[in-house]
Amino acid sequence: MANTLYVNIFSMKFLPLLLISVTFNVTANILLKKGVIAIGGITGEKSKIILEFSKVASSPFIVSGLILYGFSFLVWLRVLSSYDLSKSYPIFATIVFMFTSVGSFIFLKEPISLLRLLGIAVMLLGIIIVART
DSSP, X not given: OXXXXXXXXXXXXXXXXXXXXXXXXXXXXXXXXXXXHHTTOOOOOGXXXXXXXXXXXXXXXXXXHHHHHHHHHHHHHHHHHHSOHHHHHHHHHHHHHXXXXXXXXXXXXXXXXXXXXXXXXXXXXXXXXXXXX
């Protein structure tokens, strides 16, 4: 049975859906970060809430990021409709973390430390273990 689950998790139906959701999610996060940088950040102060909300609502990066989050959510619901959460989510979270780290390095010029790379390698090993259980 474990081998059947392993095949199902990495089937042609599961993997494309998961990767679509991951791609939308990662792109959304990068756009949101670019948007927050472009508007000068969010303080959360009560006296600035209307001004900050208007900046957020008029930021094409933030609006695009929110739309992509919505698409990611819809595709993720499709994944959850057919596959175990206990297997799908660890795989999703690990791939999102990996792609977000790479995307942040490329598009936001954020550094990736050797320790973070080691953590990603451990997470990849975890995906293999989770998929086989």
